[in-house]
Amino acid sequence: MHAHARQIFLENMAQTSPNPLALHVVRAEGNYLFDVHGNRYLDLIAGISVCNIGHQHPNVVEAVKAQAEKFMHVMVYGETIQTPQSTYAKRLIEQLPSTLNCCYFVNSGAEAIDGAMKLAKRVTGKTDFLALTDAYHGSTQGPLSLMSNEYYSQAFRPLLPSVHFVKQNDLEALSFIPWNQVSAVVVELIQAERGAQKTEEAFLKALRSLCDQHCTLLVFDEIQTGFGRTGHLFAFEKYGVIPDVLVLGKALGGGMPMGAFIADRKLMNQLSDQPILGHITTFGGHPIVAAAGNAAFDVLLTNQLVETVKSKEALFRSLLQHPKIKAVHGEGLLLAVELESFETVQQTIQQMLAKGLFSDWFLFAPNCLRIAPPLTISLEEIQWACDQILDVLSEL
Numbered sequence: 512m513h514a515h516a517r518q519i520f521l522e523n524m525a526q527t528s529p530n531p532l533a534l535h536v537v538r539a540e541g542n543y544l545f546d547v548h549g550n551r552y553l554d555l556i557a558g559i560s561v562c563n564i565g566h567q568h569p570n571v572v573e574a575v576k577a578q579a580e581k582f583m584h585v586m587v588y589g590e591t592i593q594t595p596q597s598t599y600a601k602r603l604i605e606q607l608p609s610t611l612n613c614c615y616f617v618n619s620g621a622e623a624i625d626g627a628m629k630l631a632k633r634v635t636g637k638t639d640f641l642a643l644t645d646a647y648h649g650s651t652q653g654p655l656s657l658m659s660n661e662y663y664s665q666a667f668r669p670l671l672p673s674v675h676f677v678k679q680n681d682l683e684a685l686s687f688i689p690w691n692q693v694s695a696v697v698v699e700l701i702q703a704e705r706g707a708q709k710t711e712e713a714f715l716k717a718l719r720s721l722c723d724q725h726c727t728l729l730v731f732d733e734i735q736t737g738f739g740r741t742g743h744l745f746a747f748e749k750y751g752v753i754p755d756v757l758v759l760g761k762a763l764g765g766g767m768p769m770g771a772f773i774a775d776r777k778l779m780n781q782l783s784d785q786p787i788l789g790h791i792t793t794f795g796g797h798p799i800v801a802a803a804g805n806a807a808f809d810v811l812l813t814n815q816l817v818e819t820v821k822s823k824e825a826l827f828r829s830l831l832q833h834p835k836i837k838a839v840h841g842e843g844l845l846l847a848v849e850l851e852s853f854e855t856v857q858q859t860i861q862q863m864l865a866k867g868l869f870s871d872w873f874l875f876a877p878n879c880l881r882i883a884p885p886l887t888i889s890l891e892e893i894q895w896a897c898d899q900i901l902d903v904l905s906e907l
């Protein structure tokens with residue numbers, strides 16, 4: 512049965528790498544995945560920072576079922592009143608600073624970044640973008656243009672022209688940017704795929720002030736850092752720097768596909784005029800997806816999960832001590848365990864799998880092991896996971 516399923520997977524589906532992990536998942540619940548052989552795996556990556564409240568939360572499942580029984584897709588985004596969408600938008604906005612008061616839902620993180628890029632061009636009348644080296648903002652051609660890493664982008668050129676790059680936290684480099692041409696700066700507060708590298712407050716403050724001076728939009732990509740992952744509901748709260756556009760994805764949909772860009776209504780209104788329908792999507796904010804996201808957001812807030820993150824981070828940090836661990840980067844439950852090499856990380860992932868732990872690496876930090884579990888992981892589970900990881904490292 513498994514061999515057959517594996518063959519169907521390999522023969523019929525486009526692959527993203529020559530050696531897919533190909534774990535045959537048949538069920539997920541709470542902090543665990545279950546494979547076709549009945550093995551259980553503690554999930555240490557939460558579907559890449561998606562399943563922040565764990566898998567299959569009964570409230571989310573119930574919300575999906577209830578909405579499916581009422582209506583699914585009825586009309587393209589923005590024309591009809593669909594309560595799941597508007598309720599979710601209102602609840603998100605209630606948690607945000609007053610200038611982030613208008614929400615545009617799309618289907619993925621990449622699409623949300625693309626929407627934010629279009630908004631910046633439309634609002635500022637400028638053409639260029641500023642991005643950080645080794646940032647990841649998505650795989651479609653807009654966000655791909657913001658990727659400095661030639662290995663990933665060279666095969667797809669020409670991409671968008673006029674994207675400038677600076678290194679994270681390189682304050683000096685900011686003086687060499689032609690700000691009068693830059694419509695938006697797109698920044699991750701923690702550069703996740705670079706191995707959870709933190710952006711410094713001074714750098715963000717400098718960006719905020721340069722954007723104010725030059726009528727450039729400051730865009731925060733919180734697709735991976737949002738919804739409590741760093742120990743704050745949104746990572747920007749810690750820095751006291753408010754973006755012009757906040758981009759969300761991943762955990763936003765509570766396990767369903769959803770992205771959003773959120774800005775001030777005065778900016779966002781311009782997308783509906785000159786041209787009218789300046790940005791449109793058929794499925795953005797799909798009612799079932801919005802219902803799921805809304806229910807997940809409710810669980811996150813009601814169960815005060817964000818408040819548990821810092822002590823969980825501290826426990827991981829105190830336990831992850833081993834001669835083969837060079838450093839632990841990141842913040843909250845977005846951690847990168849730096850090992851010797853890509854090969855060491857790959858061996859560790861395989862050995863962890865054999866012990867019932869599901870983990871991964873990072874796109875631009877292949878020597879780092881990803882620790883980004885559901886925020887619902889318990890202290891006992893963290894203890895057990897770290898024991899296993901240390902055993903694996905000792906056995907390598």
Ligand code: PMP
Nearest residue numbers: 619620621647648649734735760
């Ligand atoms: N931005 C960041 C920071 C991400 O981590 C990702 C996905 N890994 C994206 C954007 C793109 O999101 P999606 O895969 O939903 O298009």
